[in-house]
Amino acid sequence: MKEPAARLKAAVLGTGKIGMDLAERLGKSGVLECALIVGRAETSIGLHRAAELGLATMAGGITAFVEAQERFDVVFDASNAAVHTAHWDALAATGAVLVDLTPSSTGTRVVPTVNGDRAVRSSRHFNMISCGGQTAIPVLHAIAATCTPAYVEVVATAATASTGRGTRLNIDEYIATTQAAVRELTGAPRVKALLNLSPAQPEPPFRVQVTMLAPDARPGPVRAAVHAAADRVRAFAPGYAVTSCSVTGERIDVALEVTAHSSHIPDYAGNLDIINAAAVHTAERAAAALAREGATPWKR
Amino acid sequence: MEEVTESKVVLYDPTLRDGHHAVRHQLDADQLRAYATAADQAGVPVVEVGHGNGLGASSHQLGQAKLSDDEMLTVVRESLTRSRMGVFLAPGWGTGADLAGAVARGADVVRIAAHCSQADVAERHLGEARAAGVEAQAVLLMSHMIGPAELAEQCALLISYGAQAVGIMDSAGHYLPTDVTTRITAVTRAVGEVPVIFHGHNNLGLAMANSLAAVTAGATVIDGCARGFGAGAGNAQLEVLAAVLQRTGHPTGIDLHQLLAAADIAEARLMSAPPTIDSISLVSGLAGVFSGFKLPVLEAARRGGVDPVDVLFELGRRQVVAGQEDQIPAVVRQLQRT
The missing domain is CATH 1.10.8.60 (Helicase, Ruva Protein; domain 3)
Structure with missing residues (x-):
């Protein structure tokens, strides 16, 4: 892929943990630049910190952003699910590539190593599902190619300190979105997602335990599929690791761990790392796909 | 709670919820019916029912229950004439949809649980419980992991989210009576008139002493399970609590004779043996x-x-x-x- 001479303009909505890390991550992208970060209150700590980092900021939230009508190639929405859903139409009308990091149910659900290629060709509006979904689905999808899943369970445990207020208010949406995405991308008829927040000190790394029941599970192909899938994820999220994989009868258990590899978020916050890495990766590929078609949304 | 006098204590009975941990969540409809009927006859104020980890928790990770939430709630609702039915919901395991389902099946008291330092995960579901018109309580699990001041702060937050009673669970059975005294004292100071809950486990043989320490420090909602039927070494033993509180001048409004009969039924029907400190x-x-x-x-x-x-x-x-x-x-x- 030939890198465009000028980086594409990206805006980040939300100054919580996800939004701030995204902004900092975009600073390292060769394809995208963070041209604006949007917060709700003028006085928010996040906006203040963003300004200190030299980023252009805007208060007034998504409403002010839409009203300003400034053109961006990519908009990352890291606000919250309810707000996102309410402003979906207005955001879509801007023509930008839209990457939704809230657990809402709008947009094409994308897991880069599973359906990334197809998604960036067919859609401009991407839903990044959830941290648990981005961690579990790559291996679940790979396992499902070797057997017939009857039931899937995804249990994520994140350190309390790695979750902000948005996450805590959106736990039900996290569960609904994760379950829907696992069903869609693995074909399992029954899916259950659980989320734990750990108060332990020092903070534990982000852990996701996946369990699949499949009457035709075969240990060899399952293990090979899991490790190959993990290698593919590590291409853009180097802290992704399989800590155990076992097949006992029809039951498959895989333990996954993600540690953050970013200078700006703590090592244990793998939940932030995985969804942001997937979001930036998807946005870069979508932008590149549009550029190839000569259809970069806003030519400068 | 009606007619609260200074010394009155409300006994809250999670036998059919916490007890589920002791039998891998395998209680059947006849067992639920037998105990709920007996507890109702004894005048136990609240009978809580569900998977050991509450609504929506049945899973490979947390254990699969024999009955669905709906089945459990329906059976217990039918068995209660004057006791209120309680349910337990921890966000992340159960959802607002589970809460709405429980209310539709006649839950009167909804307890929203959060781990010690995470009161804010309970905010949304406390609001939903209040909006549904049920009594909304809030409890902090694994409360030994943080200190009195922080617990008091978390309980005050829970009240700001709408909780009508707040308190702490000794989920690991780790407390000594002095730990309970300092924590409940801090919590009662922080929450004013709102009833304070204590839920004890017997791993160190101190469930009864800890519950009494909680009452002395101002807690007015005390959890107890018949024969101590519950996770690990079991819970504070309900019938013993009723007797001890009676002796210490804290009327519970429960008929002790009938409660002993309920405890006998619990021992005969729910467990192979009462919990012990193994x-x-x-x-x-x-x-x-x-x-x-x-x-x-x-x-x-x-x-x-x-x-x-x-x-x-x-x-x-x-x-x-x-x-x-x-x-x-x-x-x-x-x-x-x-």
């Missing part, structure tokens, strides 16, 4: 590990050929909380390597 439960209390881990730890240790005591101490070192059952096999694997 070695594993004692270690679990010492290590500060959630009592509900007992059976999964014993089984994983046996299969993996490692000492369950070592497993528990390592789980304690990792400060795991309920819901992190995946850390049990992880610790077994670690011990097998060393």
Whole structure:
């Protein structure tokens, strides 16, 4: 892929943990630049910190952003699910590539190593599902190619300190979105997602335990599929690791761990790392796909 | 709560919820009906029912219940004439849809649970419970992990979210009476007139002493299970609590004779034997590990050929909380390597 001479303009909505890390991550992208970060209150700590980092900021939230009508190639929405859903139409009308990091149910659900290629060709509006979904689905999808899943369970445990207020208010949406995405991308008829927040000190790394029941599970192909899938994820999220994989009868258990590899978020916050890495990766590929078609949304 | 006098204590009975941990969530409809009917006759104020981890929790990670939430709630609702029906919901395991389902099936009291320092995860569902018109209580699990001032702060937050009673659970059975006194004192000071809840476990043989310390420090809602039927070494024993509170001048409004009959039914129908402080439960209390881990730890240790005591101490070192059952096999694997 030939890198465009000028980086594409990206805006980040939300100054919580996800939004701030995204902004900092975009600073390292060769394809995208963070041209604006949007917060709700003028006085928010996040906006203040963003300004200190030299980023252009805007208060007034998504409403002010839409009203300003400034053109961006990519908009990352890291606000919250309810707000996102309410402003979906207005955001879509801007023509930008839209990457939704809230657990809402709008947009094409994308897991880069599973359906990334197809998604960036067919859609401009991407839903990044959830941290648990981005961690579990790559291996679940790979396992499902070797057997017939009857039931899937995804249990994520994140350190309390790695979750902000948005996450805590959106736990039900996290569960609904994760379950829907696992069903869609693995074909399992029954899916259950659980989320734990750990108060332990020092903070534990982000852990996701996946369990699949499949009457035709075969240990060899399952293990090979899991490790190959993990290698593919590590291409853009180097802290992704399989800590155990076992097949006992029809039951498959895989333990996954993600540690953050970013200078700006703590090592244990793998939940932030995985969804942001997937979001930036998807946005870069979508932008590149549009550029190839000569259809970069806003030519400068 | 009606007619609260200074010394009145409300006994809250999670026998059919916490007891589920002792039988891998396998109570059937006849068992639920038998105990709920007896507790109702005794005038137990609130009978809580559900999977050990509450609404929506039935899963491979937390244990699969024999009955669905709907089935459990329907049976218990039909068995109660004057006791109120309680349910337990921890966000992350259960959802607002589960809460709405429980209210539709006649839950009167909804307890929203959050781990010690995470009151704000309860905010949304406390609001939903209040909007549904049921009594909304809030409890902090694994409360030994943080100190009195922080717990008091968290309880004040829970009230700001709409909780009508707040309190702490000694999920690991780790407290000494002085720990309870300092914590309940701090909480009661922070919450004014709002009733304060204490939920004790018996891993160190102190469930009764701790519950009494809680009452002395101002708690007015005390949890107890018939014959102590509950996770690990069991809970504060309901019928003993009723008797001890009567002797210490705290009327509970429960008919002790009928309560003894209910406890006999619980022993005969719900459990193979009443809980005891076996070695594993004692270690679990010492290590500060959630009592509900007992059976999964014993089984994983046996299969993996490692000492369950070592497993528990390592789980304690990792400060795991309920819901992190995946850390049990992880610790077994670690011990097998060393």
